[in-house]
Every structure is written in C-alpha cells, then in structure tokens.
Amino acid sequence: MTACAIETAAEDNGAVRPTEIIITANGAYAARLAGAGDALYAERWTLDGPEPYAVPLPLDQPEDPTTRLLPLADGRVLAARRVDGKRHTFSLLYPTGPGTGELTLGAVEAEELTLLPPSPDGICAYALCAGPDTTTLWLVAGGAFGPEQVAEIKGRCSGGVWLDRTGRMLALDRRLDDGPVKAVAVDLERGGEVTPLLQITEESDDRLLMADPDSGLLLLRSDAPSPGHDRLGWGVLGSLLPVRFPDCLRLDDAAVTPFAVQPGQVLLPESCGVALRIDAATGSWVGMWRPSGRRMHQTSAPAGWLAGAGLWTPEGVLRLPYTTAEAPCGLTDLEVPCEPEPAALEPRVCRPVPLQQAPLTDAKAAG
Incomplete structure (x- = not known):
C-alpha cells in the first residue's frame, strides 16, 4: 500500500x-x-x-x-x-x-473541500465537503457526467482511508454534534450506508490512519489509553483481538505518523512493514516497524525526501521519493532490519475494537 x-x-x-x-x-x-x-x-x-x-x-x-x-x-x-x-x-x-x-x-x-487519497481502482477520485452538521461525498473524476454527489453523511467528517481493493468501502473519521470522533465505514455501493468501525471507549477519539486490505492491518490514533493524549496503535479488521498501543511508537519529543504499509501479506498483519514519518524540531526522518517486533528502527531520510511519501514493495523494500538539484526525480530503497520474532505479542490493550461491526465481508457477499 x-x-x-x-x-x-x-x-x-x-x-x-x-x-x-x-x-x-x-x-x-x-x-x-x-x-x-x-x-x-x-x-x-x-x-x-x-x-x-x-x-x-x-x-x-x-x-x-x-x-x-x-x-x-x-x-x-x-x-x-x-x-x-x-x-x-x-x-x-x-x-x-x-x-x-x-x-x-x-x-x-x-x-470546504478535501480530496481523498487515490482510490484503489485507480480510475475514480473523490472529495469531501464537510459542513457543521453534514458531510457530502463527491465523485469528482471517473463519473459519466462530471462531479456527482455520492452520499450525504450525518456529522462532520474528515480523514479518508480505503478498506478494500475495489474502492467500495471507505473509512471516515466522524464527529456527531459535540461528541468524540469515531471512525465509521461508508459503503459507496449502498448510497453511503454508514456503520461503526472504531469504538474503543465511549468517550475516546478514535481515528483510522491507514488500512491494508491484504492483511487486515489497521493503524489508528486514539486517546483511549491516556485521555487527552493521542497514542498510535494497531488492530486487525474483523478481528476480536484487542487494540495494541506499542511503547516503541511513542516518542517524547517527536510526532510519529504512518505513511505506507507493506502489501501482499495476506492474513499476516503482524508481518507487515510499516513506514513512519518522524517529525521533530530538528527535522523529519523515517521509522520502520512491524507489529510482530518490539522496536521501531529509525533512519535518516535521503536528501530532498518528499516527507511523508513512500511505497512498499510486496518483498518488503521501502521506496522513498526525493528531489534534489542533481537528481530531480529519484527513489531511495530501504529495508526493515531483521529482528528476532518475539515469543508473544506485547499485550498492551485498551478494549477490543468492534471491527466485526464493519460491513466489509457481508457487503462484498451481498454485492
């Protein structure tokens, strides 16, 4: 991804x-x-x-x-x-x-209008128009007659993460009235039908940052473990396993944001490589991590890195785009260092994510 x-x-x-x-x-x-x-x-x-x-x-x-x-x-x-x-x-x-x-x-x-990340089908492009009480979802490219309104969703929505390879299921971070932010799943083939996706606690802000359809790995940000302080965590789509908030993804003086997940790891979310952008007062650099590991490996970014951008190959190579006067269009390849597999995953839990409520499996079967 x-x-x-x-x-x-x-x-x-x-x-x-x-x-x-x-x-x-x-x-x-x-x-x-x-x-x-x-x-x-x-x-x-x-x-x-x-x-x-x-x-x-x-x-x-x-x-x-x-x-x-x-x-x-x-x-x-x-x-x-x-x-x-x-x-x-x-x-x-x-x-x-x-x-x-x-x-x-x-x-x-x-x-207000925000372009959503590229659709998995590579043909369509979508935009969100968020108002105080409702959010409209527009198909702005790939339709037959110009921009088309796809759905109207109650609440103010932001974010945008694709949950499948077809461009049917979209996750949005929604706030209803003055309540907490909760990630929801939106079915674009059912007129924008909305169902819960992330509900760690009733009061917590639970935002989805990335999803990998092959493995089901989800990367999220929530203040459930420490109200008022967001933590980076991970879970598995459709699983009853609890969300984990690894200590290695928490840095005291820097912000950590995932920007790419290794594709092709079918049903192996713990084996997926995750690329992280690390921002601090001294600049930006790269973190690489797997859920099965206990460490986040940090490395300097190439000169001219277009910070926050990159792609994984299925083989586990992270490719970072950069531009300099000498190389106006370049890619640098990085690999996640090998790490011994832990005997058991660190059991840092808050509460189970009710991801089984997401309509992904049933919606596909119904379609």
Missing part, C-alpha cells in the same frame, strides 16, 4: 506545499506541484519503470499554491482548484507531445 497522508499535505489555510507528493494506490504514478514562487506547475512522476522519471505538465497560466493534485492509474493527473471563494473546479491534465492537454470536468460549490 502506498500513501501520502492527506493531513500532512496541507497548510492550515488549505494550501498544498510544493514539496508534497501523492502516489497512486498501485504505486505506478505520483503527482506534485513543482517549480518555485509564482511559477508553479503540475508534475507527474512515473515510478514503475526501470528508473523513475518526471513529466512536467505546465499550462499557459501557472498553478496557484492552493491547487491540489491527484494522480490516476492511466497517467493523467486530476487538478482541483479553488476559484471565487466557494467554487472548486476539476480538470484532468495529461502530456500531449510538447504540451499539456486539459480536460475540464466541472465544479462543486462548497465552503
């Missing part, structure tokens, strides 16, 4: 920093705003060949720093732009010989 955490990809005013990059779910392409100052343009990276390479996608006018980009599996790049305050326009960018082609898709009127 690949990812670039959306919550770290935007400034407080919603502007995407030019150093951020988003990678497709299959790891084939990536997209970012390149350039500097007032001369910003979309740039697409190809990652699945012998060597990575970048294709600039400039238009007649430079991109605004608030433009958000999302790569699709066919190599096109979705550009979402805010115009006239409440209006968000969408178009697809693609190379056409020496120039850049642009296909206009339409617009959505909303105070």
